[in-house]
Amino acid sequence: MEEEPRQWILKEDPKTTEKNVGGLPSILLKLLGQRGVSGEEAIQKFLNPKLKDLSDPYLLPHMTEAVERICSAIDKGEEVIVYGDYDVDGVTSVALMRNVLDAYGVAGGVYIPKRGEEGYGLSDEAIDNLLEEHGKPHLIITVDCGTASINEIARLNELGVDVIVVDHHEMSADGSPECVAVVNPKLGDGFHYLCAAGVVFKLAHALLKKRRLEAFDLKSYIDMVAVATVADIVPLVEENRLLVRHGLKRLPRTGNVGLKALQRVAGLDGNVSSMDVGFRIGPRINAAGRMDKPEDALALLCESNSRSAKQLAEVLDDYNRQRQTYEKQIRDEAMRMVEEQCDPVNDPVIVLGSRKWHPGVVGIVASRLMRQFYKPTFIVAIDDDGVGKGSGRSVEGVSLVGAIQSCTDDLIAGGGHDMAAGLSIREERIADFRKNFGEYVLKTTTAAQRAPRMHVDAEIDFEELSLDFLDSYDLLQPFGSQNPQPVFMSRGVWLTEAPRHLKNKHLKLFLRQGISERDAIFFSGGERNLPDPPWDVAFTIDRNTFRGRTTLQMVIQDVRASRAEG
Structure with missing residues (x-):
């Protein structure tokens, strides 16, 4: 089509636009000016970011409280569980946080929920399974989730379990959870661009400033932070840019056996770019979560044996091939549905659903259709009970959060970001949602804004x-x-x-x-x-x-x- x-x-x-800065071509100076970078000092800092320019980690909200509670756990020999999300940012955050705790001799384990069974973030099902698997710990540190888990954290408080949230997601309309600390840049004035792994890196830095560990080199984990930062599509500005620039340089010679094996199966044998991370490394880590096997991705990042890492990397590569197969099947069927059910020139939106589709890959298909037709798109996988889980991708000028808020009567739940969001919906309401979503787009945009550009x-x-x-x-x-x-x-x-x-x-x-x-x-x-x-x-x-x-x-x-x- x-x-x-x-x-x-x-x-x-x-x-x-600066002229004659460091012998740089004028067109490069123009590109810098478009990015808001001007003045020789700012240009040099942008083009040559240095690790020494990293800011004080204690500038982040509640960092002192988090460090003091972790130090108390170290001193008392308490058990600490690290709980994280199943995507790249979540898995790398869990791996980094657990490695830091292990370096301090802190007992405990990790828990990552399964996308299909327990859903995103802290859920009652996941808490039940965690307690059954690990018993009741003294402290749970949530990474890449927890900010909006007010009721779930209240339940843990009643059970006598302390909670530290290390996250980067938006606050709930009901406020912050009652816990030891919510180390989230969104609560403060700066660093809003950090991904969860970046926040964990900051927490590790703060801990090391308070209690130095001679044998622990935090810089050796900067490649893992770079992978998370690129894969989570957070802004590559300021300290994110610094972390990713240095992390990408480190990746080809990484000391992380798992990342080394993953680069080999991805066909990388030299310099690694952000594109390589976004399209070759990240998808293989993500594929484990999409196939409800996030523990395999975590095991790879924590593996120290080269042979075992090679085997795990091949497992993730296989998951990625499965993901690609599912994706192609959904994309081909979705394209047929577009041709049969939609007018891709005049319809303001694309909303499609099927009981045949795998919920772990609908976001990828939504992204592809959005780019191809330049339409805000939701792709919905419907389970046997008639409940659909959908993933949406948007175009410039159309807020999916605003659309979800305007269509609450059609949905069970929904949320996310302006350009990428998720929702739950009954199968019989999909047609109504498509109609109302389209009306929202027509009311909030002009024809010129909706035209592909x-x-x-x-x-x-x-x-x-x-x-x-x-x-x-x-x-x-x-x-x-x-x-x-x-x-x-x-x-x-x-x-x-x-x-x-x-x-x-x-x-x-x-x-x-x-x-x-x-x-x-x-x-x-x-x-x-x-x-x-x-x-x-x-x-x-x-x-x-x-x-x-x-x-x-x-x-x-x-x-x-x-x-x-x-």
Whole structure:
């Protein structure tokens, strides 16, 4: 099915663009200005972040109370359970927190709920299972969850179990839970960008400042924090950028046997980028949780034996293949449903549900359909009792939280973020929700806002695309949320030979602008009806190394018939 053409929006030049800073190309300074980075000192700090610039961890809310309670547990020999979520951020947070406690000789264990049986966060079912498995501990530290678990934590208080929440999620409308401490940046004025693993890293830093451990090197865990930060799609700004930059550098030589094995099964044998984490490492860790086996991902991150780590990494790789199979099945069926039931040009939203779909992968399919059709999308997996669990992804300008709040009569429950959210719904209410969700979008957006669009950062000529430019461009990395990979455009581009088809749907393109020639890859380009040249091409650039030779790789994002301007 042909996609609706996207409007290209070329970003305006920033009002303050530095000149002649450190010999950097003017286009790089423009990209920095678009990101709000100006002034030589700020530019150097952005391009070369240093670990020594990490702030005092005690600036985070309730950090003192959390450290004092953990120190009390150390002194008294108490049992402490670390309870976390089943995604990448949750599993890495559990692994880091448990390693820190083990270094201090704290007894206890870990608990990660199963997505299908116990759901997200602290639930009564999960608490029952934890108590049955571990008995009643003196202290539970929740990581990547707990902020909104007011009733569940009250229950633990009644049982005589202390709780420390280490989290980064939004507060409940009913306030904070009553517990020893809620170490959550959202309660304070800064650090709102941190993921849970980043908050755990801060807690570990605070503990080490109070009680130094000569044999424990917190910096050795920075690669794990980087994986969580990228995979959780939190903003790559300030200390997140710092942690990820240094963590990615460390990954190829990591001392974590599990991460090393995971890189091997993912086909990584050199430098690791944020894209590698987002599309190759993160999905394999996430796949364990999606298959209701989060304990296998945790075991891999905590493994010290290379042979065992290799076996576990292969298990996660197998889970990921299963996830891909489920995803393809759902995506193919969802595409048929779009063709049969929807008008993808005029309908304001896509909402689809089926009893055949696996709840662990509906979010991935929602994301793919949202990108393809540029529509706010919910994909719902319905169980045998007729209760659906849905995952939604949105487009610029449409808040899924606002949509959920406007459709409460159709839903059992729902929540999340503006761009990604989840819900529970009865099967018979899906059609009503689709109608009311669509009306919400029509009321809160204009036709222009709903039209597919692509933001282009800068126009560049082929002759500027050199390895020297790539070297300076790489200083902008890591790319991710709030520091996206720049999209460039070039006008008046011709083909030097016919496109070469790769695996049916991808294209290898041989392009010329003036006297400069470049090769490019166009993923899924074989499924597009391309206009006759000359073209304007929108693209990203990457470093490609093959058999020891490094080249600048153009990755086409869109093609249109060439225009003089606009």
